[in-house]
Amino acid sequence: MSPAAAPYTDRQASRETFERIDTARWGQADLAAALLALMPLRLKGAVFEGAAPELAGLLQDRLTQRLGPDAGLHRMPVSITDDRLIGGLDLAATLAAGRPVAETGLLSRADGGVLIVPMAERLPGRAAAQLARVIDTGEVETERDGLSLRAPANFVTLAFADPDEPGERLPAGLGDRLAFGLSLHGVSPARPRPETLTPAVIDAARARLRWVSVPDEVMDALIDAALRLGIHSLRAPAFCIAAARGIAALAGRDEVTDADASLAAELVYASRANVLIERAEPPPPAPEPPDSKDETRDDASRPQPEPDELTELLVEAVRVRVSLDVAARARPARQRARQEVPPGKSGDMVDSRRRGSRIGARAGDPRRDGRLDLLSTLRTAAPWQRIREAPSGGAAISVRASDFRVKRFRHRSEAVVIFVVDASGSSAMNRLAEAKGAIELLLSGCYARRESVALIAFRKEGADLLLPPTRSLTRVKRSLSRLPGGGGTPLAAGIAAAAQLVRIERRKRKAPHVVFLSDGQGNIALDGSPGRERAGQDARDMARRLKSLQEPILFFDISRRPSAQAELISTEMGAIYRPLPVADAARVSRDVRSLLLE
Amino acid sequence: MAIFPFVAIVGQEALKDALLMSAVEPSIGGVLALGDRGTGKSTAIRALAALLPEIEVVRGCPYRCLPSAPAGLCGVCDRKEAQVSEKIAAPVVDLPLGATEDRVVGALDLERALSRGEKRFEPGLLARANRGFLYIDEVNLLDDHLVDLLLDVAASGENVVEREGLSIRHPAKFVLVGSGNPEEGDLRPQLLDRFGLCVDVRTSTDLAERMEIVRRRDTFEQDPAAFIKDWSRKTAALRKRVVEARARVHQVTLPDAVLAKAVELCLTLGADGLRGELTLMRAARARAALSGETEVSMEKLKSVAPLALRHRLRKDPLDDTDAGIRVERAVSEVFAS
Numbered sequence: 001m002s003p004a005a006a007p008y009t010d011r012q013a014s015r016e017t018f019e020r021i022d023t024a025r026w027g028q029a030d031l032a033a034a035l036l037a038l039m040p041l042r043l044k045g046a047v048f049e050g051a052a053p054e055l056a057g058l059l060q061d062r063l064t065q066r067l068g069p070d071a072g073l074h075r076m077p078v079s080i081t082d083d084r085l086i087g088g089l090d091l092a093a094t095l096a097a098g099r100p101v102a103e104t105g106l107l108s109r110a111d112g113g114v115l116i117v118p119m120a121e122r123l124p125g126r127a128a129a130q131l132a133r134v135i136d137t138g139e140v141e142t143e144r145d146g147l148s149l150r151a152p153a154n155f156v157t158l159a160f161a162d163p164d165e166p167g168e169r170l171p172a173g174l175g176d177r178l179a180f181g182l183s184l185h186g187v188s189p190a191r192p193r194p195e196t197l198t199p200a201v202i203d204a205a206r207a208r209l210r211w212v213s214v215p216d217e218v219m220d221a222l223i224d225a226a227l228r229l230g231i232h233s234l235r236a237p238a239f240c241i242a243a244a245r246g247i248a249a250l251a252g253r254d255e256v257t258d259a260d261a262s263l264a265a266e267l268v269y270a271s272r273a274n275v276l277i278e279r280a281e282p283p284p285p286a287p288e289p290p291d292s293k294d295e296t297r298d299d300a301s302r303p304q305p306e307p308d309e310l311t312e313l314l315v316e317a318v319r320v321r322v323s324l325d326v327a328a329r330a331r332p333a334r335q336r337a338r339q340e341v342p343p344g345k346s347g348d349m350v351d352s353r354r355r356g357s358r359i360g361a362r363a364g365d366p367r368r369d370g371r372l373d374l375l376s377t378l379r380t381a382a383p384w385q386r387i388r389e390a391p392s393g394g395a396a397i398s399v400r401a402s403d404f405r406v407k408r409f410r411h412r413s414e415a416v417v418i419f420v421v422d423a424s425g426s427s428a429m430n431r432l433a434e435a436k437g438a439i440e441l442l443l444s445g446c447y448a449r450r451e452s453v454a455l456i457a458f459r460k461e462g463a464d465l466l467l468p469p470t471r472s473l474t475r476v477k478r479s480l481s482r483l484p485g486g487g488g489t490p491l492a493a494g495i496a497a498a499a500q501l502v503r504i505e506r507r508k509r510k511a512p513h514v515v516f517l518s519d520g521q522g523n524i525a526l527d528g529s530p531g532r533e534r535a536g537q538d539a540r541d542m543a544r545r546l547k548s549l550q551e552p553i554l555f556f557d558i559s560r561r562p563s564a565q566a567e568l569i570s571t572e573m574g575a576i577y578r579p580l581p582v583a584d585a586a587r588v589s590r591d592v593r594s595l596l597l598e
Numbered sequence: 599m600a601i602f603p604f605v606a607i608v609g610q611e612a613l614k615d616a617l618l619m620s621a622v623e624p625s626i627g628g629v630l631a632l633g634d635r636g637t638g639k640s641t642a643i644r645a646l647a648a649l650l651p652e653i654e655v656v657r658g659c660p661y662r663c664l665p666s667a668p669a670g671l672c673g674v675c676d677r678k679e680a681q682v683s684e685k686i687a688a689p690v691v692d693l694p695l696g697a698t699e700d701r702v703v704g705a706l707d708l709e710r711a712l713s714r715g716e717k718r719f720e721p722g723l724l725a726r727a728n729r730g731f732l733y734i735d736e737v738n739l740l741d742d743h744l745v746d747l748l749l750d751v752a753a754s755g756e757n758v759v760e761r762e763g764l765s766i767r768h769p770a771k772f773v774l775v776g777s778g779n780p781e782e783g784d785l786r787p788q789l790l791d792r793f794g795l796c797v798d799v800r801t802s803t804d805l806a807e808r809m810e811i812v813r814r815r816d817t818f819e820q821d822p823a824a825f826i827k828d829w830s831r832k833t834a835a836l837r838k839r840v841v842e843a844r845a846r847v848h849q850v851t852l853p854d855a856v857l858a859k860a861v862e863l864c865l866t867l868g869a870d871g872l873r874g875e876l877t878l879m880r881a882a883r884a885r886a887a888l889s890g891e892t893e894v895s896m897e898k899l900k901s902v903a904p905l906a907l908r909h910r911l912r913k914d915p916l917d918d919t920d921a922g923i924r925v926e927r928a929v930s931e932v933f934a935s
Contacts, residue, residue: 099708143701147701226808363699363761
């Protein structure tokens with residue numbers, strides 16, 4: 001019995017019950033950790049979604065054990081600064097020594113070990129890009145504070161994400177660079193079984209690895225399957241082939257089989273597949289891995305199928321995996337234990353956003369250029385202390401005008417304009433087109449574009465984030481080209497979704513602004529049930545909740561004649577009210593700019 | 599870390615062309631590569647380092663001066679009596695994210711100042727990039743003021759430092775190469791047209807091509823050294839082409855008829871300013887030189903037009919048409935008459 005076959009058999013046996021599926025899920029996560037220990041430089045890392053803390057800890061432990069005694073565990077906090085991440089000047093040591101002393105950053109310390117990125121979905125783009133680059137080159141280059149350093153940095157990255165709120169996604173550049181993406185929603189820590197993939201098994205596989213061959217048709221099928229799954233990045237098939245090789249080596253084989261390829265495809269492609277899950281409207285109530293499919297797969301591993309057939313099988317395996325993942329995410333939130341963070345609690349940073357977030361320091365005169373950055377100023381002055389004359393008046397440190405560093409803030413620029421649009425009923429297309437026009441005008445009208453925009457549409461039973469916050473006109477055009485519309489008017493859900501996005505954006509230290517395009521007349525309650533009365537009550541409640549977040553809101557009343565209901569809702573949410581009887585994208589964009597942003 | 603050979607890169611012809619043209623004629627003004635992730639933008643640019651012919655420099659000169667360069671350019675070489683020349687690999691400097699301004703432009707050498715009380719300039723990345731390439735991955739993530747600074751230096755070919763009581767100027771002629779993903783925030787329009795060429799990099803959706811890309815990558819990863827060796831002859835041949843094209847490029851003539859078309863093309867597209875025309879002509883010359891020709895043909899002009907002009911069009915929010923297609927349309931219009 002080969003070690004790799006164990007989780008695979010489990011996977012095949014999984015039918016109706018969540019429990020058994022979860023065991024398989026854990027088996028795959030454990031296998032991913034074994035493969036990372038086997039080929040750390042080629043597979044780079046994994047993203048685990050929705051993993052319970054104990055499970056995350058277990059995965060980390062198993063990975064470090066398998067990597068060997070020298071592998072350290074390093075955590076990368078989301079809020080990490082550049083100098084902690086890639087290194088810089090050590091202020092205290094520099095002052096003490098009287099000459100520049102370098103401090104190594106987290107990424108070079110992680111060399112040979114494991115880098116843990118908790119809450120990866122909140123990682124700012126800049127830190128993600130730093131990490132992505134080091135993952136690519138295996139080296140940290142520091143060019144800061146007069147220091148020029150290079151240090152090796154090869155590590156396995158384990159990113160843990162819990163993106164159960166819309167708009168929260170792992171920075172794409174990071175996910176693309178890590179081989180595996182697995183969903184562990186609802187897998188409980190009690191289920192993991194004893195370890196089968198021991199360090200000894202992995203050592204044996206390591207010796208075998210370079211002799212493992214991949215048959216041409218398997219390789220072709222893996223590459224073909226990626227494209228059919230809508231995966232455009234070429235890193236994915238490369239990872240998949242490497243993983244298949246690793247799986248074969250763990251199983252003690254010299255050639256990759258169809259089953260190895262199928263398992264590798266699930267591990268690598270499921271989280272990346274685009275065509276299947278894109279706007280997968282209500283997730284299936286229960287997982288339905290159709291028996292027929294599993295049977296086909298059993299048959300398939302025996303006779304040598306044509307490349308096309310194998311491709312189909314791989315695509316099917318991933319498809320099943322994805323639908324199981326969607327189902328697991330849709331399960332009652334009992335196990336997921338994610339509470340909403342009330343506004344004002346840690347992480348919200350309400351007032352720092354008014355000033356914008358700090359992104360560094362530059363030379364300047366605090367009287368003219370803004371606020372003094374004391375730490376950076378000391379850092380600049382530190383190396384000079386030995387040759388400068390002792391300051392008069394008993395000061396300990398001699399600081400000169402040229403040392404002054406001022407804080408640089410991200411400009412006011414960080415506004416996010418969230419459009420919330422009524423996409424119900426017959427006039428849906430008009431209103432959406434109007435919102436789309438306004439968004440495009442807003443993004444293109446301004447020379448130095450600094451705002452990002454998002455679009456939430458509500459219709460039928462709920463609200464959808466059609467466009468996550470973006471500054472890219474390209475992306476707006478791409479994602480708004482096919483807008484859905486019609487059905488009832490779940491206004492309350494729209495307001496609730498807006499409030500949620502406001503909180504997410506605030507956590508990213510952005511300044512959210514909300515723009516409603518609605519007639520204020522909801523007829524679907526928050527729970528999706530029809531009825532004006534409940535719907536109206538829910539909408540007013542949600543409006544008050546949104547108001548409590550104290551963000552600027554602009555409400556366009558799109559009824560033919562200004563309606564009392566719209567004005568009421570608008571007042572409840574503390575919005576600026578504007579009637580808009582005729583469609584006019586230019587006016588919307590103008591008003592948003594003049595009333596909200598300036 | 600082993601570098602994937604430039605000649606083994608499948609597809610991405612526009613990007614490869616743009617880089618080669620810039621290697622032949624640095625005054626084209628840099629390359630901006632925009633496009634999806636995982637398309638091998640960085641691979642191509644990093645591969646360039648291993649492809650470029652070595653350059654001859656004054657030994658010990660931090661700015662990598664050409665031994666035969668006229669005096670007065672570099673404070674270090676001017677002071678030396680006897681110059682020894684040596685050959686080094688052409689610099690391709692990868693600008694690390696998070697680099698601070700002092701390390702980019704250079705600053706006072708702290709160690710030296712402190713230990714010996716000597717005021718000495720510690721050259722930065724701009725000096726290291728002189729006569730080579732400077733690459734900024736994810737240019738949209740770099741601080742605006744740093745990008746502006748880099749573009750200024752790239753345009754003037756000289757780095758002027760006035761700080762900490764130092765007053766230094768040194769040559770910094772380099773080809774600026776930027777990459778970015780427009781899905782992650784559009785670039786400032788002021789930035790776009792300051793790059794000479796702009797390439798739209800897309801992932802191939804052609805299955806056969808994708809198979810070839812992944813296969814080659816896999817072979818490379820399995821044994822980088824052997825893979826590089828397998829491609830070494832092709833690498834040498836391409837390197838020779840670049841060397842020859844460099845020698846030839848300034849003799850390439852531009853017939854009046856071709857020049858007239860270039861001007862007309864810019865007018866049609868409303869790609870204002872001299873910059874568009876100049877880039878178009880320089881790129882066409884480099885392209886001709888790379889093909890071993892001594893005269894710019896209409897064909898060469900047509901082939902470089904999208905690269906040189908696509909980022910200089912006036913933006914029309916209501917026109918969805920891809921900029922490259924707009925250029926091609928204008929090309930067929932202008933050349934039909």
